[in-house]
Amino acid sequence: xxxxxxxxxxxxxxxxxxxxxxxxxxxxxxxxxxxxxxxxxxxxxxxxxxxxxxxxxxxxxxxxxx
Amino acid sequence: xxxxxxxxxxxxxxxxxxxxxxxxxxxxxxxxxxxxxxxxxxxxxxxxxxxxxxxxxxxxxxxxxxxxxxxxxxxxxxxxxxxxxxxxxxxxxxxxxxxxxxxxxxxxxxxxxxxxxxxxxxxxxxxxxxxxxxxxxxxxxxxxxxxxxxxxxxxxxxxxxxxxxxxxxxxxxxxxxxxxxxxxxxxxxxxxxxxxxx
Numbered sequence: 180x181x182x183x184x185x186x187x188x189x190x191x192x193x194x195x196x197x198x199x200x201x202x203x204x205x206x207x208x209x210x211x212x213x214x215x216x217x218x219x220x221x222x223x224x225x226x227x228x229x230x231x232x233x234x235x236x237x238x239x240x241x242x243x244x245x
Numbered sequence: 246x247x248x249x250x251x252x253x254x255x256x257x258x259x260x261x262x263x264x265x266x267x268x269x270x271x272x273x274x275x276x277x278x279x280x281x282x283x284x285x286x287x288x289x290x291x292x293x294x295x296x297x298x299x300x301x302x303x304x305x306x307x308x309x310x311x312x313x314x315x316x317x318x319x320x321x322x323x324x325x326x327x328x329x330x331x332x333x334x335x336x337x338x339x340x341x342x343x344x345x346x347x348x349x350x351x352x353x354x355x356x357x358x359x360x361x362x363x364x365x366x367x368x369x370x371x372x373x374x375x376x377x378x379x380x381x382x383x384x385x386x387x388x389x390x391x392x393x394x395x396x397x398x399x400x401x402x403x404x405x406x407x408x409x410x411x412x413x414x415x416x417x418x419x420x421x422x423x424x425x426x427x428x429x430x431x432x433x434x435x436x437x438x439x440x441x442x443x
Contacts, residue, residue, distance in 0.1 A: 211296070214292065214295040214296050216295070217291045217292045218292060218295075220291065221287075221288035224284055225285065228280065228281060228284055232277045232280065233277070236270075236273065236274075239264070239265070243264035244264060
């Protein structure tokens with residue numbers, strides 16, 4: 180544990196130095212406007228949908244009990 | 246039922262009714278997960294479609310837009326008959342009218358799946374398969390998943406019908422089944438527009 184604490188700056192440096200860029204973007208290869216919009220739209224959809232659905236249920240139950 | 250409508254049980258303790266019946270709440274949560282599943286499929290479809298220059302790809306058979314539009318009408322009609330079945334159930338729980346409306350809902354659902362199956366056989370004979378292109382892969386994946394849900398919902402309706410005939414069907418069970426059928430019906434127009442029309 181002590182060794183890890185003492186060398187944490189070294190680990191941080193190594194991590195930054197050895198890290199490579201991750202090519203995980205599904206639309207970066209095709210930089211068309213349509214692909215960009217599709218990417219934004221689907222990101223928004225998948226991010227907001229669960230929030231709205233769970234929020235909707237919580238709101239409904241809270242309103243019923245008010 | 247509202248908090249103010251809470252009642253006393255036989256032993257005198259305050260008994261509060263849940264705002265949503267357990268089976269209905271369970272079904273809502275299940276539908277939420279299903280919606281996320283379809284949202285993921287639609288997202289993948291939209292992104293792939295946007296990265297391909299020509300959609301549908303050349304040399305691939307075109308989807309039967311008109312026949313499916315007529316078929317969509319049958320599916321949408323089934324939601325209407327189910328709505329009236331539930332209304333009839335509330336008035337006269339195990340009456341012949343309720344049974345008839347529920348039966349019609351099942352028939353319309355079966356008709357929808359049967360026509361879909363027939364169209365699939367034709368598309369396969371024209372060369373549109375899961376491996377023929379991304380177009381075919383997404384078509385069978387998205388529309389096939391919906392068809393599986395439709396079949397599952399028909400099985401559910403059959404079970405409801407059986408319970409109703411035996412006079413054992415509870416209102417909340419009916420509502421839960423009804424919700425799932427509405428999910429299957431409500432999702433279809435979105436898939437139809439995305440997959441067939443764009």
